[in-house]
Amino acid sequence: MPKPKKKVNHTITMRDVAKAANVSQSTVSRILAPSSSLSKVPISEETTKKVLQVVKDLGYHPNQYARSLRGKKSQMIGMLIADISNPFYHPMVRAVQDVASQYHYSVMIANSDHLREKEELFCESVIRRPVDGAIIIPYHLTDDDLDNLMTRTGMVISALGNHIQHPEIDVTFADDTKASYEAVQWLIKEKGHQRIGFICANMDFPVSARRYGAFQKAMQESALLVPDEYVICGDWSVDNGRRAITKLLQLPEPPTAVFAASDTIAIGALEGAIELNFHVPEDIAIIGFDDIPAAKWVQPHLTTVSQFPGEMGALMAKALFERIMGEYTGTRRLYEVPCKFIEREST
Amino acid sequence: MPKPKKKVNHTITMRDVAKAANVSQSTVSRILAPSSSLSKVPISEETTKKVLQVVKDLGYHPNQYARSLRGKKSQMIGMLIADISNPFYHPMVRAVQDVASQYHYSVMIANSDHLREKEELFCESVIRRPVDGAIIIPYHLTDDDLDNLMTRTGMVISALGNHIQHPEIDVTFADDTKASYEAVQWLIKEKGHQRIGFICANMDFPVSARRYGAFQKAMQESALLVPDEYVICGDWSVDNGRRAITKLLQLPEPPTAVFAASDTIAIGALEGAIELNFHVPEDIAIIGFDDIPAAKWVQPHLTTVSQFPGEMGALMAKALFERIMGEYTGTRRLYEVPCKFIEREST
């Protein structure tokens, strides 16, 4: 255990390195600058070697705040997600962090909780502490908001969700509309269901609305009626699924299948149905969405639609860094990541 | 859709505000500085009002890099965890983020993956970009490493795990040794098990070693023998649990109960056992550790030990901010968070 020594706390600066190596600060800077390799200014190999040795001996690390202030690069990206506790985001966050660390970038993560207020807070915080780029999953933020952010800070943006139309923002999105449509169609055609319910979060979420639209389209194409009581909105929680299924199963004429807009909702529905002594899938079939790890841990294993958030995260990050590094400067690119239907035991 | 306008990108600075309000930059700074409320220097109410109005009109936000460079505060904390994809950390990360945002602080998260190399990378990155404090879950980092970090950057640290002994680092820890001991004892005394296996990650993890020690202690006190084959180490994954249980159940004399050092391992064990047509808990009882959400989704619902990572995160963050704010400056504080045994159906 180290004994409490007084804090000398003499920060080692570039000047110290320069002094110790008998060169000017400019020279040290040129050698250490991230752009030094591509720099026009050549440095003698001898000097470089000497300086690098001193840097190592002193354990010097350049102060990033000074760099950010003086130069334009912050070596940091921001990431705005809804909620770090949502399992859907984990592979995505992890993928982004991994790509970032390849570039020696740090990631600052903020949660919006789907609240406009917190999304705006994020914008403010990247204005105060400009980042080189941001990966954003916008719910309330509009193209104009993002445009404002970009012109104001000069940062580049990579977004999730094809409701973003800004000409300079790369967009990655899951083809969940098609996947939802096909899943419902599968319930009808392959499994012979006629009465199908739909449980989702609030329709304010583009996601909810998209999947609801797809659900309705599939039903209508088979000339199937969806009574109002068959559609229940709430939030993304397990509890919402449990409450919803309880309501549905107590209907005079309950549905024989349910399409849930997320696995957490579906798992709640599964639990609720079992608690009410219904058999899944015999009495009631359940389809989820996302394929979170727990989907294959529950009994019966959940039929669901896999979304590849890790892949989406990697795509967003790659697109972002291509722009940050100046490797791409054109108009927006669209990355569609197909979903995959996974039949398990709950249907 | 906003049309591509050329980037004027004139950063609004404090000088702009000063000019517009007809005061000096110093005055603007005094009014906006985070410490302004407690500042010794008084400002006339009129000036304050005028400046604040201009700030609002211009949409000015102070540049945090300049602040960090000039002053000592960065308005940012670092957080080092093993892996953001591990469900155990989610409530903890979330709690930390929530406390931080109350103080208008941002959180920079880094994953160590339990790798010394990545833990050192974290240290380097907070030297380059000094934060006011850090929440660290150290595996390889020693008291000396942390001491070095503190004296070098002046930051304060709050850590998880009572293997950290540094006199100035507040430590939060779960009482998992006692909880493990009691869980195993419960299997013996209440459930009458004599042959109990133990599955964990690598013994290099203090966590593995602690829980293994507690397991052995409980067994020995009941004069129960633990054959070497009953103890299987690997990693924290579901797969490890599945592989381990397969080995255990194929032993000539398999255990009748298994204590898994994490829920993910336990869930793998559960799946593996069921795949081999064993009944849980009749043929083999399984106890996990952590109480991740999925513990109550699997069938049979997993008996486990709850760990309250959210509470631990909140405690660590609170302790940290007390030091950052200068409200506490004394020697290290210890926060022991008791675990809670949760009997469900897998035992």
Place this chain on the structure above:
DNA sequence: CTGAAAGCGCTTACAG
């Protein structure tokens, strides 16, 4: 109560 000035640790034209 307010302002002029120095300086935080860097990068980058400008000179040589």
Place this chain on the structure above:
DNA sequence: CTGAAAGCGCTTACAG
């Protein structure tokens, strides 16, 4: 190939 100097946007003694 290298150095002296200006300046990024702030905060904070130092003066008044």
